[in-house]
Amino acid sequence: MSTEPAIRVEGLVKRFGDRTVVDHVSMDVNRGQITGFLGPNGSGKTTMIRVMCGLLTADGGTGTVLGYQLGRDTRRIKSEIGYMTQRFSLYEDLTIRENLAFVAGLYGLRPLRKVVDEVLEGLGLSSRQHQLAGALSGGWKQRMALAACVMHKPRLLLLDEPTAGVDPKARRDFWEEIHHLAAGGMTVLVSTHYMDEAERCHFVNYISYGKLVASGTVEEVIAHAGLTTFLLEGEMEKVTAAERMLRGMPGVAETAPFGTSLHVVGRDAAALKDSVQHVAAETGTRMSATETSLEDAFIRFMSEAQDNMA
Amino acid sequence: MSWFSLRRLRALLRKEVIQMRRDRITFAMMIGVPLMQLLLFGFAINNDPKDLPAALVAPTQDRYSRAIVTALEMTGYYRFDHITSSAAEAEALIERGAVSFVVTIPSDFDRRIDKGDNPQILIEADATDPAVASGAISTLGQVASEALLHESGQEAEAADAARSQLEVVVHRRYNPEGVTQYNIVPGLLGVILQMTMVMMTSMALTREVERGTMENLLAMPATGLEIMLGKILPYLGVGAVQVALVLSAAKALFGVPFVGSLWLLLTGVFIFVLSLVLLGYTISTAARTQMQAMQLTFFFFLPSLLLSGFMFPYRGMPVWAQVLGELFPLTHFLRMIRAVMLKGADLTNVSAPMAALVVFVLAYAGIALTRFRRTLD
Numbered sequence: 238m239s240t241e242p243a244i245r246v247e248g249l250v251k252r253f254g255d256r257t258v259v260d261h262v263s264m265d266v267n268r269g270q271i272t273g274f275l276g277p278n279g280s281g282k283t284t285m286i287r288v289m290c291g292l293l294t295a296d297g298g299t300g301t302v303l304g305y306q307l308g309r310d311t312r313r314i315k316s317e318i319g320y321m322t323q324r325f326s327l328y329e330d331l332t333i334r335e336n337l338a339f340v341a342g343l344y345g346l347r348p349l350r351k352v353v354d355e356v357l358e359g360l361g362l363s364s365r366q367h368q369l370a371g372a373l374s375g376g377w378k379q380r381m382a383l384a385a386c387v388m389h390k391p392r393l394l395l396l397d398e399p400t401a402g403v404d405p406k407a408r409r410d411f412w413e414e415i416h417h418l419a420a421g422g423m424t425v426l427v428s429t430h431y432m433d434e435a436e437r438c439h440f441v442n443y444i445s446y447g448k449l450v451a452s453g454t455v456e457e458v459i460a461h462a463g464l465t466t467f468l469l470e471g472e473m474e475k476v477t478a479a480e481r482m483l484r485g486m487p488g489v490a491e492t493a494p495f496g497t498s499l500h501v502v503g504r505d506a507a508a509l510k511d512s513v514q515h516v517a518a519e520t521g522t523r524m525s526a527t528e529t530s531l532e533d534a535f536i537r538f539m540s541e542a543q544d545n546m547a
Numbered sequence: 548m549s550w551f552s553l554r555r556l557r558a559l560l561r562k563e564v565i566q567m568r569r570d571r572i573t574f575a576m577m578i579g580v581p582l583m584q585l586l587l588f589g590f591a592i593n594n595d596p597k598d599l600p601a602a603l604v605a606p607t608q609d610r611y612s613r614a615i616v617t618a619l620e621m622t623g624y625y626r627f628d629h630i631t632s633s634a635a636e637a638e639a640l641i642e643r644g645a646v647s648f649v650v651t652i653p654s655d656f657d658r659r660i661d662k663g664d665n666p667q668i669l670i671e672a673d674a675t676d677p678a679v680a681s682g683a684i685s686t687l688g689q690v691a692s693e694a695l696l697h698e699s700g701q702e703a704e705a706a707d708a709a710r711s712q713l714e715v716v717v718h719r720r721y722n723p724e725g726v727t728q729y730n731i732v733p734g735l736l737g738v739i740l741q742m743t744m745v746m747m748t749s750m751a752l753t754r755e756v757e758r759g760t761m762e763n764l765l766a767m768p769a770t771g772l773e774i775m776l777g778k779i780l781p782y783l784g785v786g787a788v789q790v791a792l793v794l795s796a797a798k799a800l801f802g803v804p805f806v807g808s809l810w811l812l813l814t815g816v817f818i819f820v821l822s823l824v825l826l827g828y829t830i831s832t833a834a835r836t837q838m839q840a841m842q843l844t845f846f847f848f849l850p851s852l853l854l855s856g857f858m859f860p861y862r863g864m865p866v867w868a869q870v871l872g873e874l875f876p877l878t879h880f881l882r883m884i885r886a887v888m889l890k891g892a893d894l895t896n897v898s899a900p901m902a903a904l905v906v907f908v909l910a911y912a913g914i915a916l917t918r919f920r921r922t923l924d
C-alpha cells in the first residue's frame with residue numbers, strides 16, 4: 238500500500254468539443270513527495286488536476302487517486318484530498334472565520350469552533366477573523382485558501398498555480414509551508430510555471446499541448462533534454478549583436494539574454510561550439526561553457542512541441 | 548461517505564443565510580418589492596371601474612327616459628355628465644374620450660311603449676378597453692327593462708310609486724360588492740411570491756459559477772441534495788415573511804374577507820412556495836450565467852401572469868391557452884387561495900389544485916437533482 242503511488246493515471250484523455258486538451262497522459266505521483274506539474278499556459282495542467290480531483294470526467298484512460306478509482310469513487314476522493322483552485326474560490330462576502338467554519342462544516346470537522354480557532358491562530362489571522370475575505374490581499378487570500386484546504390488533513394494536496402500573482406516573500410513562505418506539510422507525510426502535486434518553484438520539487442512532470450513531454454527529478458529532466466549551453470558575456474551592444482548573429486546558425490536552438498550575458502542552447506554540441514566560437518570572436522564577447530538550466534530545457538521542450546504541432 | 552449529512556447541510560445553510568443577509572440591497576428588495584407591489588397593484592388595479600362618464604341623448608324628456616336614467620345611475624356604473632338632444636354632439640364627446648358611453652333614447656320611445664311595441668335603446672360604448680365597459684354593459688339590459696316594467700304599469704300612481712322604490716339588483720356571488728381587490732389581493736400574493744422566489748433562487752448556482760466559488764464547492768464533499776436544500780431552504784423563510792406581510796395587508800388595508808381555514812391556506816402557500824424555489828433552482832441548473840437565469844425567469848413570468856387567470860379571466864381563454872395555463876403553479880395556486888380565502892373551501896374542494904402543486908414540487912425537484920452538474924464539464 239505504501240509503495241503504491243498516491244496518483245496513478247494511464248492514458249488519460251480529456252476533450253472539450255473537438256479539442257483534445259489532455260492527450261493520453263500517463264503519470265505517477267509518489268507518496269510523500271512534492272511533485273511539480275509544469276507546462277506553458279493552456280497546456281492542460283488545470284484540466285489534468287480537475288480530472289484527478291473528480292471535477293471533470295475523463296473521456297478515456299484510467300486512474301486511481303489514493304487507491305480510489307477515478308470516475309467511480311469520486312465522493313471518496315473529494316473527501317480525502319485537498320484542492321486549492323487557481324483563482325480564489327472562497328466567499329469574498331463571508332468573513333475569514335465564516336469561510337473557514339463553512340469548509341470545516343462541510344468536512345464534518347468537530348468541534349467546529351475549536352478547529353477554526355486553531356487554524357486562525359496558525360495563520361496568524363485571529364485578530365482579523367471578522368474581516369471579509371474579499372478585503373484580504375492576494376498573499377493572505379492564498380494563505381487562507383491553503384489553510385482551508387488542509388484543514389481536514391488530507392493525504393493528498395492538489396495545488397493549481399497557487400503562487401500566481403503573489404510577491405516573492407509570500408511565495409517563499411508558501412513553499413516553506415508546503416515543504417512542512419510534505420515532511421508531515423502529505424503528498425503534494427503543484428502546478429506552476431515558475432522555474433525556481435519547479436526546482437523546489439522532488440519530482441517534475443512537464444506537459445505541453447496535452448502531452449507529457451518529460452518527467453523525473455530536476456537533474457534527470459535537464460539531462461533528458463540533452464542540451465549543451467554556452468554563455469557569452471560582454472557589453473550590452475556586443476551581446477545584442479551576438480544574439481542577432483547567432484540566430485539561425487548551425488547547432489543553435491535557443492538564445493536567451495540575461496542582462497549582460499547570453500545563454501546559447503543547442504542539441505548538437507560540436508556544431509554549437511563552432512558557431513559560438515565564431516560569433517564570440519566576431520563580436521568580442523567572452524565565451525564559457527555553463528550548466529544547462531531547467532528553464533533552458535523547458536524552453537526547448539516548448540518550441541519542440543510547437544514544431545510538432547505545426 | 549453518506550448521501551446526506553445534517554452537519555454538512557447546516558454548514559451550507561449557515562453560509563447561505565449569512566450571504567443573503569449581507570447582500571443588503573437584495574435583502575431589502577425581498578421585503579420591499581412585495582410591499583410596493585401590493586400597495587401599487589392593490590390600490591391601482593380595478594377590473595370593474597365605476598362612475599364612468601356617460602352622455603344621454605334624449606330628444607324628449609318623458610317619464611320613461613327619466614326612469615331609465617335614474618335606474619342606470621343607481622347601478623353606480625354611469626354618471627350622466629352630458630344630457631343633450633343632439634346625436635352629433637354625443638358623437639363628438641365619445642370620440643374625444645370625454646364619455647365612455649352614449650345612451651340614446653329615440654324620440655318615439657314613449658309612444659312605442661304605450662302602444663306595446665318593442666322599444667329600443669342604443670348604447671354606444673367606448674370599447675377600446677373592453678374591461679372598462681364590460682361591467683357597465685352587463686348590468687344595462689336588466690336595469691333598463693326593470694325600470695320600464697315598473698314605469699309601464701297600468702296605473703299612473705302605481706308607476707310613480709314604483710319609480711321611487713326602484714331597486715337595482717346585481718347579483719355577484721363571493722364578491723357581492725364586486726370589489727376588485729378581493730380578487731386581486733390573494734392573486735397578488737401568488738404573483739409576488741413567484742416573482743421574488745423564482746428570481747432569487749434562479750441565481751443560486753449561477754452566482755457561484757460566476758464568482759468562481761463553484762469549483763471549490765464542488766471539490767468539497769457536499770452532495771447535490773445538500774447543496775439544493777442549502778440553497779432553497781433559506782428562501783422558505785423569506786417566503787414566510789412575505790406571506791405574513793401580504794396576508795396582514797390584505798386584511799388590514801383592503802379588508803379582504805377571510806372565510807376559510809388559515810391552516811389549509813398556509814399549507815397550500817407552503818407547497819406553492821416550495822414549488823417556486825425548486826423551479827428557480829431548476830432554472831439555475833440550466834442557466835450558465837446570472838443574466839441567462841434572469842432571462843429564463845422572465846420567459847417564465849410573462850405567460851404565467853397572462854395565462855394563470857391573474858390578469859385575465861381563465862375561462863375567457865381559448866382551450867389551448869387554458870391547457871398552457873395548467874402548466875404554471877400560479878394557476879393552481881390562484882384557484883386554491885381564492886377558493887379557501889373567499890369561498891371557505893375545505894380540503895376536499897381544493898384537493899385538485901393542491902395535488903397539482905405537489906406534482907410541481909416533485910417534478911421540479913426531480914429535474915433539478917438530475918440536471919445538477921456535479922462536475923465542471
